[in-house]
Amino acid sequence: MKAQTIRFVIAVVAATLACGDSGEIGEQPLASASVLSDAKLEASTVPSATACSPLQNGVALPSLSAPAGATPCFVISVPADQSWLTVSVSGGSGNADLYVAVNAVPTLRAYDCRSARTGNDEACTIDAPAANASYYVMLYARRAFSGVSLTAKYSGASACVPLQNGVETKLAAAKADRLCYTADVPAGQASLTVRTSGGEGNADLYLRSGAVPTLRTFDCRSAGRTTIESCTITSPAAGTWYVMLNATTAFSGVALTATSNRGRLVLVSGGDQVGSINTMLPEPVVVRLEDLAGVPLSGQTVGFQVVAGGGSVTASSVTTASDGTASVRWTLGPTASLQQLRASATDPLTGETLTLTISAQVMSAVGGSLVVNSLEDIVAPPPGTVTLRSALAAAASGDTITFAPGLDGGTIQLGLVGAEHSILPGEVYSGMTYAGYQDRDYGRSALYAHRNVVIDASMLPKGITLRWNGGAALHARVLAVYGNLTMTNVTISSGYSAAEATGNTAQPYTLARGGGLAVWGTATLTRCTIAGNTVEGDTSASRDRGTYGGGIYANGLKLLDVIVSGNAAMGYGAAGGGIYSVGGARLGPPSSFIGQGNDTSLSRCTISGNRVTAQHAYGGGIFTLSGGPDNLATMYVSNCTVARNLVEDNTALPQTGQYYYRGGGIYMGGGSLYVVASTIAENEVNGPSPDVPFGGKPNVGGGGVAATIGNAHTVEYVYLQNSIVVGNKLNGAAEDWFPGSILDFRSRGYNLVGRIDFGQILVPVPAWMDLNRRRWPKLGDEEAIALADALDLNGAHRSDSVISVGTDTGEHAVLWYPPSTKAIDKIPDGQYTLTYVDGGYSGYGVATDDFLRQVILQLRKQYGSILGSDFGSALIPPTGTTWYEQPVIWPSDPNNEKWIQFWRALDVELAGRLGQVGLGDGFWGTFRSGPVGNEWITIQRASSTFGHVATDQTGKARPSGALVDIGAIEK
Secondary structure (H helix, E strand, C coil), X not given: CCHHHHHHHHHHHHHHHHCCCCCCCCCCCCCCCCCCCHHHHHHHCCCCHHHCEECCCCCCEXXXXXXXXXXXXXXXXXXXXXXXXXXXXXXXXXXXXXEEEECCCCCCCCCCEEECCCCCCEEEEEECCCCCEEEEEEEEEEXXXXXXXXXXXXXXXXXXXXXXXXXXEEEEECCCCEEEEEXXXXXXXXXXXXXXXXXXXXEEEEEEECCCCCCCCCCEEECCCCCCEEEEEECCCCEEEEEEEEEEEEEEEEEEEEEECCEEEEEEECCCEEECCCCECCCCEEEEEEECCCCECCCCXXXXXXXXXXXXXXXXXXXXXXXXXXXXXXXXXXXXXXEEEEEEEECCCCCCEEEEEEEEEECCCCCCCCEECCCCCCCCCCCCCCCHHHHHHHCCCCCEEEECHHHCCCEEEECCCCECCCEEEEEEEECCEEEEEEEEECCCEEEEECCCEEXXXXXXXXXXXXXXXXXXXXCCEEEEEECCEEEECEEEECCEEECCECCCCCCCECCCECCCEEEEEEEEEECCEEECCEEECCCCCCCCCCEECCCEEEEEEEEECCEEECCEEECXXXXXXXXXXXXCXXXXXXXXXXXXXXXXXXXXXXXXCCEEEECEEECCCEEECCCCCCCXXXXXXXXXXXXXXXXXXXXXXXXXXXXXXXXXXXEECCEEEEEECCEEECCEEECCCCCCCHHHCCCEECCCEEECCCCCCCEEEEEEECCEEECCEECCEECCEECCCCCEEEECCCCEECCECCCCCCCCCHHHCCCCCEECCCCCCECCCCHHHHECHHHCEEXXXXXXXXXXXXXXXXXXXXXXXHHCCCECCCCEEEEEEEEEEECCXXXXXXXXXXXXXHHHHHHHHHHCCCCCCCXXXXXXXXXXXXXXXXXXXXXXXXXXXXXHHHHHHHXXXXXXXXXXXXXXXXXXXXXXXXXXXXXXXEEEEECCXXXXXXXXXXXXXXXXXXXXXXX
């Protein structure tokens, strides 16, 4: 539409609104008699073009001032071939509204762009401005203003700065500014990925082939609330790609990278293992060949060569599988010297040689000072005897503690308290306000170390067990480590951590954290069992004294082939019956938190038969905070079984005040969660529900998986792929997944789920291109699945020794279930492609917004046969019911109350008639980009390719037949 036509349309709409509008849109009517009315202004004080002062491109006019009702005018000449023109006002005092028009002085009734917020934070952007035109700028002094700065800036493709492939560029920009860059992509590239990260503020990312993108025209857009954005184009067209960063708010220190035409070798597993000379390491060395966007490169040759230590490998070359991986077994050489293995491959994208060096350690010889040769628990054993306690005291940070062969299958009965006051970092609250992480007193531990600890029983076929023998009477956790803990083939059992009075006013009670293990660092556990441990907190309400981690409490987690079962957390507020994962929180005050924390991972693990008993109870199996406040990270759960965990009410406490029970299997307190090829089944949440939910939100949720509700933490994304989530219960009724108020729930295909409750997922925010938050169902997904149709319950494999304290208390804990009929032979043995729909619209925050009406009309048009031709008549709100942009705090802005109420009421009205998802890809994909009512909607489709994981929870290769099974186990 031409500029003059736009002005005419706006003039007609404004004239219509003026009949009943005595103030600016979004403000209350003005009470001051010193401000001229709009009508008087139109009649008497519209400036002439000759009175407009010239503006220079990108040069600010500072310290502008004007009395109430004045209309100072400015003009800038815009040459041909410009991509955008941005005019912005900032600083000073008072209230200056901004009006812009082409080749004519704007008025309050006719303009091409208007920004009329309270204050002087105003901006107008014109995409593809008219060539060789004069753009006039008028400031309307709705209230007298002074000290205001005005800037007009245009830019075209010729000004876009080239990016070097894979090289970071650090950037900063003022609010409303736009930065432009180019990336040259040769023919035949697998992918192009453009990312921003780090820094402060909010930079939205736009990507387009062959032309500068705009806010409405692009090939990819990433517009979150932070500086972390990403766009990936698979098989990009050859030529110039243009990158635009739009400063939604001012930003600085942001790193921008564009990568294509490169591959890389990465270590998947098997690095830094410890073994004996002339002995094969316990785990294979697995590497992956991929491009810089993480797309696997299959069918390529990877060479393996021992370059130090004189050892050998099972194959000198291996062809990469469909997931890009190649693996060998490595036998160490004959000496205790450095052992290194080099993997190499030819980059199929560039022809360059890629290399990766993997190291291994040779453990101390039997009889050395770090080889435990006694099961006794003695601080100072006689000469020639080494106990675990004496070895831990003697080991330097990172030294490896191993065990003599004669201790195979033995149990070290720990009866001594090594630390009455174990010091590890923990969060601190000032009243109810979070104040960062500081060193805290965690109470008694049988074993304690303030350094990196390595305990390796990999050479013992039956492993070693560390058991606390003092019971609840003389309680202590088994092991606390202020540093990183690496542990292989060890069982931790019977630990009992309890909160105790300290007599210290700074910290009146010790922290009940980690009944078996408490680690402030990364706990890297392989082939371990954490069973029968307990953590018990106090029974009084206190934000500072939460009870966390019946089995494990850790800042970072990397678990492989680990069983966490039969553990319990109890108290007034308790979380993580099996595992409490902080997820990489950094030390220091909140202002020191920058970027995301450490990702955590669980692979081929069982989390079963654990329990949380409390009045604020979360995460019967796993609680993942995923980074802590302001520090987002991701938990990866792959090839795992999470089963028969329990969240329940602490009936010993009176039912007063608020009380919450959520996440029988897994609870998300922040960050993101990937669940891949896993089984989440028969977990339960049991707790009283109040007649009126607290704050209008349910206090119970998620028999299987639940996420937080509200703004206490930021819960980002959920990715569900090739998994079974069935048979989980909430107060006896089916409820498998409760996404809470997350940003995005995204299926990656081929999942079996019983019931998903999307009732509290965040409502759309049009500024973030996320009208659609529910990417379900996708290819191969099925819902309303019965437990017996997905899992073979009679074939459940149970532990020989671990006893459950979960939903099947007293029975041997379940380790995994074979798949049943609905899960067998479903996933292709190869890659498959899914397409996701993103949507946003412009025109929100104004009185003419009728987008919600258009949603109801579209539902009638597309689903009238299901919903009825008059569906939603009582829901259609008046024009002007819209979303108002208040970053971070928009959910609590009273102006957005009706917007939120509409989407909640719409879910209720749909009543499951469009499936459990309600409005997902299927609905939003019925729109096309273009005008919708008074607004303009933008619809974007993005495709991603996925494939199954190579093995199942037991290590069995997938597939076993022509197709792959869904869930943790391949039949």
